[in-house]
Amino acid sequence: MPHDNHGSQSGDNSLNVGVGDFRDANVNVGGNGRPTFTPEQMGIRRHQALGGHSVKSENLSTFGIVTGIASVAGLYFTLFQAFPRSQHSSWSTAFIFMFAIAIFSVSVAAVIRKRKFEHFLFRKYYIEAGNHNGLYLSSFTATCPWCQSKMHLRNIGPKDGPCYDRFICERNPRQHTVDLDPTVLPEIEE
Ligand SMILES: [Zn+2]
Incomplete structure (x- = not known):
């Protein structure tokens, strides 16, 4: 046909x-x-x-914001107080990684709210609302x-x-x- x-x-x-x-x-x-x-x-x-399975987009933004704040706080304490100096770089890396995840979550939630469809992983998986x-x-x-x-x-x-x-x-x-x-x-x- x-x-x-x-x-x-x-x-x-x-x-x-x-x-x-x-x-x-x-x-x-x-x-x-x-x-x-x-x-x-x-x-x-x-x-x-x-x-x-699905994730609510509000939850994704909330997750992003909470993770973002936690990572910035974590980074601050790592650099200025809490941990012994020898462990600084691994803790900093972990918190910077967390911060990246936070930014990513917030931006995905924002883009999806408008477009409802966005390429996500390995050029073959898509996030849809x-x-x-x-x-x-x-x-x-x-x-x-x-x-x-x-x-x-x-x-x-x-x-x-x-x-x-x-x-x-x-x-x-x-x-x-x-x-x-x-x-x-x-x-x-x-
Ligand atoms: Zn063909």
């Missing part, structure tokens, strides 16, 4: 290629004249990691609309450049790719 309606890929490279065939399609909005697909056409599947502020760890697969092979969602791009969330085909990873617009994904009901 996905073979029925690719639309013409020739033409003036404008966004309207295939629009007649994909009235509701908006998974791919690359603007490069490539066809677009709906989540149904691609058979997008969400896989929840951690057995579908459910409809009642729970945070979930998910990965995604789909079926390639060209060759029916499996596709995996990956966050790709240069380290300091813009990154894209892109479904990549296992069989033809170079040409069979579809950029994901995460707003088309169904909400996680809680």
